[in-house]
Amino acid sequence: MVSYSSVAKRYPGGQEALKSVSFTLEPGELAFITGRSGAGKSTLLKLIPAIERPSAGSVIVNGQNVGALKRAAIPYLRRNIGMVFQDQKLLYDRSVFDNVMLPLAFSGHAPREAARRARAALDKVGLLGRERSNPIQLSGGEQQRLAIARAVVNRPALLIGDEPTANLDAESAARILDIFVEFNQVGVTVLIATHDQALVERYGRKVLHLEAGRIA
Amino acid sequence: MSAWLRLHRQAFLAALRRLGTLNALVIGVALSLPAGGYALLEGLRAVAGRFALDAQVSVFLRADLKRADAEALGSTLRADRRIASVRFVPREEALKELAAVQGMSEVIGALGQNPLPDAFVVSSKPNTLEALAADLGKLPGVAHVQADAAWARRLVALAGIGRVALWLLSALLGLGLVAVTFNTIRLQILTQREEIEVSKLIGATDAFIRRPFYYLGVVQGAAGGIAAIAIVAAGLALLNREVAVLADSYGSTFRFAFLDAGDAFAVVLFAGLLGWLGAHLSVTRHLRAIDAS
Ligand SMILES: Nc1ncnc2c1ncn2[C@@H]1O[C@H](COP(=O)(O)OP(=O)(O)OP(=O)(O)O)[C@@H](O)[C@H]1O
Ligand SMILES: [Mg+2]
Numbered sequence: 001m002v003s004y005s006s007v008a009k010r011y012p013g014g015q016e017a018l019k020s021v022s023f024t025l026e027p028g029e030l031a032f033i034t035g036r037s038g039a040g041k042s043t044l045l046k047l048i049p050a051i052e053r054p055s056a057g058s059v060i061v062n063g064q065n066v067g068a069l070k071r072a073a074i075p076y077l078r079r080n081i082g083m084v085f086q087d088q089k090l091l092y093d094r095s096v097f098d099n100v101m102l103p104l105a106f107s108g109h110a111p112r113e114a115a116r117r118a119r120a121a122l123d124k125v126g127l128l129g130r131e132r133s134n135p136i137q138l139s140g141g142e143q144q145r146l147a148i149a150r151a152v153v154n155r156p157a158l159l160i161g162d163e164p165t166a167n168l169d170a171e172s173a174a175r176i177l178d179i180f181v182e183f184n185q186v187g188v189t190v191l192i193a194t195h196d197q198a199l200v201e202r203y204g205r206k207v208l209h210l211e212a213g214r215i216a
Numbered sequence: 217m218s219a220w221l222r223l224h225r226q227a228f229l230a231a232l233r234r235l236g237t238l239n240a241l242v243i244g245v246a247l248s249l250p251a252g253g254y255a256l257l258e259g260l261r262a263v264a265g266r267f268a269l270d271a272q273v274s275v276f277l278r279a280d281l282k283r284a285d286a287e288a289l290g291s292t293l294r295a296d297r298r299i300a301s302v303r304f305v306p307r308e309e310a311l312k313e314l315a316a317v318q319g320m321s322e323v324i325g326a327l328g329q330n331p332l333p334d335a336f337v338v339s340s341k342p343n344t345l346e347a348l349a350a351d352l353g354k355l356p357g358v359a360h361v362q363a364d365a366a367w368a369r370r371l372v373a374l375a376g377i378g379r380v381a382l383w384l385l386s387a388l389l390g391l392g393l394v395a396v397t398f399n400t401i402r403l404q405i406l407t408q409r410e411e412i413e414v415s416k417l418i419g420a421t422d423a424f425i426r427r428p429f430y431y432l433g434v435v436q437g438a439a440g441g442i443a444a445i446a447i448v449a450a451g452l453a454l455l456n457r458e459v460a461v462l463a464d465s466y467g468s469t470f471r472f473a474f475l476d477a478g479d480a481f482a483v484v485l486f487a488g489l490l491g492w493l494g495a496h497l498s499v500t501r502h503l504r505a506i507d508a509s
Contacts, residue, residue: 051417078419089414102411105226106420108219150418 001027001158001189002048007057009043009213017043019213020057027157030181030190032200035210041193042086044210045162048191049078062157079107082151082188086162088143090135096122096146097131103154121153122146125179141172148179152188159183161192165199173199223424231431239400239436243393243487244443250386251475251483252448257382259472261375273349275336276360286334289357293336298344303337310335316467333359390490393440397433397494404432405502412506422503429499430492437491441484449474 002025009018017040025031033041046052047059050066059066061077069077091099100121104114122128125145127138135143144164151159161180165173177192177199184190194200200207209216275293277286286304293302310332315321324330340348349363405412412425456471463470475483 049417072421075416075419075421075424078417083418085417089417091411091414093411102415103418106415106424108223108226110222154419 001025001029001062002191003058003060004044004047005058005060007044007047007054007059009040009047009052010055017213018054021210021213021215022057023208023215025189025191027189028184028187029206030184030203031192031206031208032203033191033193033208033210034195034197034200036195039210040213041195041210042162045083045160045191045193048158048160049081049083050074075106079103079154080156080158082148082154082156082159084144084147084151084159084161084164086166086193088147090143090146090150092134092136094134095131096127096133096135096138099135099146100131100149100153103150107154117153117155118149121149124152124182125149141168141176144168144172144176145179148176152183156188158189158191161190163193163195165194165196170199177203223427227427227431228435230428231435234404234428234432235435235439236400239396240439240443243396243437243440244447246389246392247440247444247483247487248447248451250382250389251444252451253378253382253385254479255448255452255472255475257375257378259470260371260378262473263371263470272337272339272363273345273352274362275338275352275358276362277334277336278357278359279333281334281357283334285357289355290336292355293338293352296348298340298348299338301339305335305337307332307334313467390486393437393487393490394494394497397436397491398498400436401429401433401495401498402502404429405498405506409506412503416506425503426499430495433491433493433495433498434488435491437494438484438488440491441487444487445475445480445483 004024005022007018007021008016010016021040021044033044035041043052047054047066048061050069054067057067062080064077066077091102097118100118101114104117109117119128119131122131125148127142127145127149130138130142135146138146148161148164159180164176164180168176173196180190180192181203277289290302290304293299307330311324311330314332315324338348338352345363349361352358353361415425452472452474459471
């Protein structure tokens, strides 16, 4: 599903976020990426939907070399990847429901089918009762779940979470990770970045530990 | 409905929702100037053109001339090869025509006698008109000759200048329309900046992002065009109420014609195209700025 070989990423400022990272994520697998702040977790994840391009090495997603992808092909790559951003990137000028509807607008779904899918996604993360609220009215954990609902509404084969449990109490964090696990159980490949080592150990899954841009 | 159609309908509806009435009105007022000017000019050109084509000379006879002498003069005129047609207007008929004008019958009554002379109205080609008028003035029994075409030709020339001025005005206001649209779209992109950024991150194509802005430019321009047509129609209707009074007093049925369907459609189409252009320039420039960040 995802395969990195000798991937390096140097930002324009000269900061080397990744230095020769190699790993493979099989279809249907769930893996964690751990590491301290600044270790390069977000950078690693952003290469998958081509938000950033690798400086060296190759990033293969679903058989496609993402680093060499044409600009026009990128939107279609992203539609097959559900991304939960570290800063969530929710839109606060519209309802919870309309936030989830956003990705469905691109693909030209019939309005009724789109609404049905949006409700199904909200139902899976336990926010069906809050669809008319504004995201600002949601708690941190609820906002995180809304971000997940938006990421999965297009039924992606790959789901990525960048620190989805940051700033949450243990119980809320566990609930978020359980949602990711549920998607993995129905066949979605999942990759989650977190600095919460203890939480990760409870799940007993594959862990990629990043240290200063390398997998340790 | 296909996904493609649905995406376009969606973008069109979004554009309608964001359409500012005020912007459309501003564009409408601006466009109504050249459109209205065009309608007025066409009206004037029609009048002037008619006069200039069958250029007329009024030949007023001496008041003491006998009717028999006048008829002899008529035969002379008809023999002149430069003259296309001759119409004799006896003084009684001229008086009757004058009396028909509102308020004039009292004046004539007060005069007690007919002050008008017999006259001939002859028509010829416009280019021989002045020479002809000079010759006719020398004939015995002729008191005064008036060539009507001079002012008409001046009017045609003036209308020509007016047309050029209108083209310049149209070009300027067209540029204004592009600028207004450019700015509308710029502001719209700014207010939607977050939505655009997030949409691109999660799989929106450039075409999807741009589409509603193009629609907004076209819809706003076309709405302005429609507003301009409405303003011109209302203006001409008001004007014609006054023109009717004046024209009727001359026994004329002249009214300013409203822009015909083709012209009205052209105004709306042109405004829509300029709106598209403004949107294109704005989208190209401002979405690239978002891309770069
Ligand atoms: N856009 C950027 N431009 C320049 N340098 C960047 C950029 N993004 C990240 N970096 C640098 O790259 C390194 C790795 O950053 P990254 O965000 O990947 O870390 P992280 O592991 O996600 O950290 P955190 O846990 O705080 O989110 C850091 O040193 C950071 O300063
Ligand atoms: Mg990070």
